[in-house]
Every structure is written in structure tokens, then in C-alpha cells.
Amino acid sequence: MGPYVIRRLALSLPSLILVSFIIFSLLRILPGDVVMARIAESGYASPETLQRMREQLGLDRNFFVQYFDWAFHAVQGDFGRSLWTNDEVLPTLLGRMRVSAEIAVLAVLTAVTVAIPLGVVSAVKQNTRIDYAARFFSIMGLSVPDFFLATMLVLVLSKYVGWLPEFGWYSPLEHPLLNLQALIFPALIIGYRLAAVTARMTRSAMLEVMREDFVRTAHAKGLRARDVVIRHVLRNSLLPVVTIIGAQLTGLLGGLVVIEQIFSLPGLGRLTLDAVTHRDYTQVQGSVMVMATIFVMSNLAIDLTYVVLDPRIRYR
Amino acid sequence: MATTADRPFMLARQSRGPLLTAALRIVRNPVGGVFASIIAILVLCAITAPWVTAYDPIATSRATFVPPSWAHPFGTDNIGRDQFSRVIYGSRISLYVGLLAVSTGILGGTMLGLTSGFLGGKFDLIAQRFVDSILALPGLVLALTLVSVLGQGTTQVILAVAIVVVPSSSRVVRAAVLSVRQNVYLEAAHALGASQLRIMFRHVLPNVVAPILILISASLGGAILIEAGLSFLGLGTQPPTPSWGLMLSTSGRQYMETAPWLAIFPGIAISVTVLSFNMLGDVVRDVLDPRLRGSR
Numbered sequence: 001m002g003p004y005v006i007r008r009l010a011l012s013l014p015s016l017i018l019v020s021f022i023i024f025s026l027l028r029i030l031p032g033d034v035v036m037a038r039i040a041e042s043g044y045a046s047p048e049t050l051q052r053m054r055e056q057l058g059l060d061r062n063f064f065v066q067y068f069d070w071a072f073h074a075v076q077g078d079f080g081r082s083l084w085t086n087d088e089v090l091p092t093l094l095g096r097m098r099v100s101a102e103i104a105v106l107a108v109l110t111a112v113t114v115a116i117p118l119g120v121v122s123a124v125k126q127n128t129r130i131d132y133a134a135r136f137f138s139i140m141g142l143s144v145p146d147f148f149l150a151t152m153l154v155l156v157l158s159k160y161v162g163w164l165p166e167f168g169w170y171s172p173l174e175h176p177l178l179n180l181q182a183l184i185f186p187a188l189i190i191g192y193r194l195a196a197v198t199a200r201m202t203r204s205a206m207l208e209v210m211r212e213d214f215v216r217t218a219h220a221k222g223l224r225a226r227d228v229v230i231r232h233v234l235r236n237s238l239l240p241v242v243t244i245i246g247a248q249l250t251g252l253l254g255g256l257v258v259i260e261q262i263f264s265l266p267g268l269g270r271l272t273l274d275a276v277t278h279r280d281y282t283q284v285q286g287s288v289m290v291m292a293t294i295f296v297m298s299n300l301a302i303d304l305t306y307v308v309l310d311p312r313i314r315y316r
Numbered sequence: 317m318a319t320t321a322d323r324p325f326m327l328a329r330q331s332r333g334p335l336l337t338a339a340l341r342i343v344r345n346p347v348g349g350v351f352a353s354i355i356a357i358l359v360l361c362a363i364t365a366p367w368v369t370a371y372d373p374i375a376t377s378r379a380t381f382v383p384p385s386w387a388h389p390f391g392t393d394n395i396g397r398d399q400f401s402r403v404i405y406g407s408r409i410s411l412y413v414g415l416l417a418v419s420t421g422i423l424g425g426t427m428l429g430l431t432s433g434f435l436g437g438k439f440d441l442i443a444q445r446f447v448d449s450i451l452a453l454p455g456l457v458l459a460l461t462l463v464s465v466l467g468q469g470t471t472q473v474i475l476a477v478a479i480v481v482v483p484s485s486s487r488v489v490r491a492a493v494l495s496v497r498q499n500v501y502l503e504a505a506h507a508l509g510a511s512q513l514r515i516m517f518r519h520v521l522p523n524v525v526a527p528i529l530i531l532i533s534a535s536l537g538g539a540i541l542i543e544a545g546l547s548f549l550g551l552g553t554q555p556p557t558p559s560w561g562l563m564l565s566t567s568g569r570q571y572m573e574t575a576p577w578l579a580i581f582p583g584i585a586i587s588v589t590v591l592s593f594n595m596l597g598d599v600v601r602d603v604l605d606p607r608l609r610g611s612r
Contacts, residue, residue: 018449029465139598143591145541147548148564148583155572155579255456258545262569272457273549276464284461292452 001307004315005300012296019292020074020285024067027281057083070285079286084278089286092271097253097290099169100260100267102179103186104252108245110191111198116234116241118195119202124229126207134199141196149189150262167264186259194248201244205237212236238309246302250295338529341603348599351592358589362407371398373405374556381575391577393567399578402558403585409470409559410589414540417474421481421539422532428482429489430524434497434516444490447483455480459542463551470559473552477539485531492524499523526604533597537590544586560586 054060058069073080079089122134158164165185170178209215210233218228257269268287275283306313342348361368377396384391390399432443450458462476496502497520505515546552547561555562560582568579 014445015448015452018445019452022449023461026461026465139591139594140587143537143594144587145544145548145561145583145590147545147561148579148586151564151569151572151579151583155576159573159576251454251456253454255454257456257460258548261549269457273460276460279464288453288457288461291454291457292449295452 001304001315005304008300008303009296012300016289016292016296017071020071020289021067023285023288024070025063027279027284028063070282074285074289079289080282082275082280082283084275084280084283089282092283093268093286093290096266096268096271099265100253100256100269102172103183103190103256103259103265103267104249106183106187107190107194107252108249110187111194112245114191115195115198116202119199119241120206120229120234122199122203123206123210123233135203138196138199141192146189146193147258147262149192150185150259153185153189154262165263169266182263182265186256186263186265190252190256190259194245194252197248198241198245202237202241205240206233209233209236235309239306242305242309243302246298250291250298253291253294335525338603342596342599345599345603347595348603351595351599354588354592355596358407358592359411361404362411365401365404365408369398369401369404371401373397373401373558381571383575384577390581391575393563393575393578394571399563399581402563403560403581406558406560406563406582406585407589409553409557410540410543410586413470413474413477413543413553414536414593417477417539417543418481418532418535420474421478422485422528422535424478424482425485425531426489426521426528429486429491430493430516430521432486433490433493434512434520440490443486447486450483451487456542456545459546460549460551463546468551468554470553470557473543473546476546477542480542481535481539485528485535488527488531489524492527493520496520496523530597530601530604533593533600537593537597540586540590540593 051060058066061069070080077090079093081088082092085092118134118137122131125131154164165181168182170182172179215228215232218232219225223232253268255269256265256267257273259265260267260270261273268291272284272287274280275287303315307315343352374397377392379388379392380394380396382388382392382396388398388400390403392398393402428443428447432440459473459476459480462479463472466472466475502515502519505519510518543552543559544561544564547559548565550562550565553559553562555566563582564579564586567575568582572579
């Protein structure tokens with residue numbers, strides 16, 4: 001499996017380079033730059049001042065010079081300093097990522113515990129009321145926007161229960177209880193959406209496998225229905241389910257912008273949103289590269305879990 | 317003899333024509349019928365907005381924070397605008413952005429997937445690497461960056477959502493094209509002297525119509541949600557134009573405690589619209605994809 005992993009990583013390099021180039025040029029097409037954004041806060045500045053600031057930040061150089069200079073340092077793990085806050089890009093990113101990652105992990109846990117049983121029951125009781133109810137629950141999760149759900153939740157809790165969830169971020173090590181209180185609702189809301197996607201996938205994969213010959217054989221040899229479902233059908237249905245959970249998880253890291261905004265959580269999504277509005281090139285480039293790298297890695301991880309789930313799959 | 321399993325996306329051939337047959341089956345399906353009617357009503361509301369509403373959606377008045385009543389079914393907001401009018405007019409933005417963004421995006425995705433899958437070779441390799449790298453970014457982050465490049469506003473949002481739709485839809489179309497490419501009728505057309513372009517549009521494209529239709533119906537709900545999300549963040553439709561996402565984020569969340577109707581009605585509007593498109597999308601897929609018939 002070792003050579004396979006190395007080859008996969010090597011193959012993903014061109015994609016990552018392309019990502020960096022696309023985002024680098026995209027940011028520079030922008031009308032206005034970070035210098036203009038800074039001036040907008042402080043008032044008027046003469047053209048000479050603007051020029052001097054650009055020279056200081058290296059923004060007056062040729063596009064390709066800028067790109068290669070950045071790329072040369074980036075491969076060494078140095079993403080430069082934020083043009084807006086002057087903090088180092090990578091440490092900021094990693095700090096913010098903890099928050100998003102924790103929400104994502106909690107959301108996936110919620111989703112899996114709800115979605116897999118739901119999908120299984122829905123498939124086994126196909127076209128019954130239970131199935132219809134489960135499917136409606138899932139499709140609602142895909143349709144109700146997370147910001148509406150969050151707004152309603154806060155409204156109901158504050159107005160009728162008289163209790164508000166914690167806002168902001170607390171370290172899970174120092175304040176485990178506050179941390180959980182602050183993250184439980186974002187995780188539940190995101191988890192619901194994730195559960196919706198996962199339950200639908202589980203159901204359809206189960207239905208497909210249930211028609212296979214080996215399932216009939218398992219029934220024929222007198223296995224209890226429960227064992228057939230869990231040991232034969234579910235096990236063989238898990239591949240697409242794992243794929244979709246993995247894909248969703250990657251989307252989550254940056255896709256939490258809205259929920260982080262509502263619950264004032266300092267996550268990766270909000271960092272990127274702020275960086276984009278401030279034209280903070282280096283910070284956006286850093287965010288995007290980190291997200292793209294995570295995407296590549298998690299795709300590889302998904303493919304490797306296939307080996308565990310299906311012994312017939314071998315990578316060489 | 318080709319069975320449906322060989323050509324999974326073939327439309328049922330009948331004298332009525334495949335598209336009409338499919339459309340009839342979608343509407344006659346009980347679930348499809350209900351949600352198709354809801355969408356029809358929404359479209360009708362959007363078109364006839366000036367006639368079904370009694371107030372101008374951006375006209376302010378002194379009647380602020382009026383709770384839902386006969387005069388104002390959805391109440392009024394902090395500067396006295398009628399929420400019912402704003403919600404009805406808001407459907408225009410959502411439907412307009414959704415339909416235009418999805419059709420532009422899928423048109424682009426179809427063209428890219430069709431040429432990529434049909435031509436193969438170097439073009440395919442290079443085009444797919446581009447698709448790979450765009451797919452490596454979460455959709456919302458890409459949309460965010462694009463909106464900041466293009467500027468804020470409705471047209472920009474349409475473009476941004478369209479660009480987000482292109483790569484994934486090109487993948488689906490390309491996969492369908494690859495399975496169609498194996499068919500002997502393409503060889504026959506080639507032997508008869510048909511040009512590549514003719515084969516591509518006359519012989520390949522009609523056989524991948526079904527997955528394209530499934531894509532369109534499945535993407536609409538998502539596109540409307542992205543528009544609402546971007547407007548919620550203040551990057552999409554700009555005030556005072558009524559957009560559901562914007563209504564929820566501005567007056568909705570600010571006065572949530574005292575005037576909850578300002579958040580509830582736009583939220584329900586988004587949810588019902590997206591739900592209808594998602595439900596209809598499921599029915600469209602069941603009808604057009606014979607492999608799944610009866611299984612979902």
C-alpha cells in the first residue's frame with residue numbers, strides 16, 4: 001500500500017499547484033487591493049503613500065515574481081504574514097482550524113449516529129409510513145437553510161426556555177463544559193444537514209444491496225433477518241456512505257462560514273470571509289491551500305478505508 | 317439488442333416524444349404533482365407580484381413592527397415595509413438567481429463534459445485537472461472568493477453560483493458521455509461520414525439528456541440556498557431589494573426577540589421553495605433513471 005499512497009500524493013501535486021495558481025491570479029484580478037482597503041479605514045492618502053505601502057508589501061513586483069516568491073516559501077511551510085493584521089498566516093490558520101475541525105467532528109458524530117440507523121430502517125421498511133417519515137426528515141435537512149434553523153433555535157431557546165447557548169469559543173481543555181455548550185448547537189445544526197445526506201445515501205445503497213443474490217442466499221440458509229441486514233446488507237452498503245461522509249466533511253471545513261458567523265465562533269470559514277473582504281491576499285491563499293490539501297488527503301483517506309470495509313479491494 | 321441496463325439513461329421512447337412522456341410521468345406522480353404545483357404557484361407569484369401585493373415592497377411607512385394581521389399578513393418591519401410584499405417580491409430574486417445560475421452553470425458543465433468525454437486524449441486530461449483543482453475547494457468558499465472578485469450584487473451571485481456548478485456537472489456529463497461513446501451507432505455515423513461536431517451534438521448529446529435533466533433539477537435547490545446564504549452574509553443581493561436571505565439577516569435577526577415574524581416568514585419561504593425543488597428533483601431522477609426505478 002505504501003507505493004500506492006506515494007503515487008497518489010505525487011499525482012495530487014499538479015492539482016494543488018494549479019489551485020494555488022488559480023487563486024493567486026483570481027485575487028489579483030480584484031479591483032482594489034489591501035492597500036486601498038487599509039486606507040479606506042484611515043481616510044485619505046496621497047498616491048505616493050499608496051505606492052510606498054505597495055512597495056513595502058512587495059505588491060509592486062511583477063505577477064510571476066510575486067507568485068514564485070510566494071510558492072518558494074509556501075513549499076517550505078512559510079505562508080508569509082497577513083497583509084491586514086501582520087500575523088503569521090499558518091499559525092493563525094491552524095488555530096482557527098481547531099474550532100472548525102471540532103464542529104465538523106461533532107457534526108459527523110451526530111450525523112452518523114442518527115443517519116445510519118435511519119437509513120437502515122427506511123430501507124428495510126421501504127414504502128411504509130416509517131420510510132416516508134424518515135425520507136421527509138432527510139429532505140427537510142437538505143432544504144431548511146442552516147442560518148434559519150440557527151435563528152429559530154436561538155429564538156425558541158431564549159424566548160420560551162429562557163436560556164441562551166454560549167456564544168464564542170472556549171478551549172476544550174480548559175473549559176470543557178463551556179466549550180461543549182458553545183459548540184453543541186452549531187454541531188447539531190450542521191449535523192442535521194449531514195445526517196440528511198448520509199441517511200439518503202444509506203437508504204439507497206441498502207436497497208441496491210438488498211437485491212443481490214448473496215442476500216437471498218443468506219436468508220435461504222436460515223440466518224435471522226437482523227443478522228442479514230446488519231452483517232450482509234449494511235456492511236456492503238457502507239462504501240458509498242463513507243465516501244459521502246468524507247466528501248461532506250471536507251466541504252464543511254470552509255463551509256461553516258454562516259454558522260460560525262451566527263454563533264461568533266472564530267473558525268476557518270470566518271477567517272476566510274474576513275480575509276476576502278480585506279483583500280488580504282496572503283491569508284486567503286493560505287486558507288485555500290490548506291483546504292485544498294485537506295481535500296486531497298481526505299480523498300486518499302476515504303480510498304484507504306475502502307480496504308478495511310471491502311477485503312476484495314487491494315491497492316498496489 | 318440493447319437493454320435498459322446497457323443504456324442506463326435512455327428515455328422511454330413513445331409516440332409522444334420522450335421529453336413530454338417524462339414530464340407527464342413526473343406530474344402524474346403524486347409527490348411530483350404536489351411539488352410541481354407548489355413551484356408553479358411560486359413562479360406565478362413571482363410573475364404577478366405587483367398585482368397580488370397591496371404595498372410597494374420598498375416603500376417605508378410609519379406603521380413599524382406591526383404583527384401579522386389582515387392588513388399585513390406577514391407583519392411589517394423596522395421601517396414599516398410590508399413583509400408580505402417583500403416575501404412575494406423576494407421569490408423573484410430566488411427563482412431568477414436559481415434558474416439562471418443553474419442553467420448557465422449546467423450549460424457550461426455540459427459543454428465541458430461533452431467535449432472532454434468525447435474528444436478524450438490531451439484535452440480531456442488538461443480539462444479534468446482544472447476541474448479537479450476547482451473541486452478541491454468547498455463550494456461556498458469558491459463562491460465567496462468569486463463574489464469578492466466580481467463585486468456584490470445579484471448578477472455577480474448568478475455568475476459565482478454558475479461557476480461553482482460547472483465542474484461537478486461536467487463530471488457527471490463526461491461520465492455519461494463515456495458510457496455512450498462505446499455504442500456502435502457512433503461508429504456507424506462516423507462511417508457514414510458525419511463530422512465530429514455532428515456526432516457530438518446529434519448522436520451523443522441526445523443520449524445524455526436524462527442525466528443533464530436530473531442535474532438541473534437536483535441543483536436548483538442548492539443554488540437557491542447559496543444565493544440565500546451569500547445574501548445573508550451581505551455579499552449577495554443588496555438592500556433595499558427584497559431577498560429572503562437578506563431579510564433574515566438584517567431585520568430578521570436584529571429584531572428577533574420583539575418581532576419574530578420578520579425572521580419566520582422569509583425563512584419559511586426559503587425552506588418551502590428549496591424543499592419543493594428537492595422533492596421534484598427526486599421524482600425527476602426516479603422517472604428518468606431506470607436503474608433506480610422502484611428502488612427509491
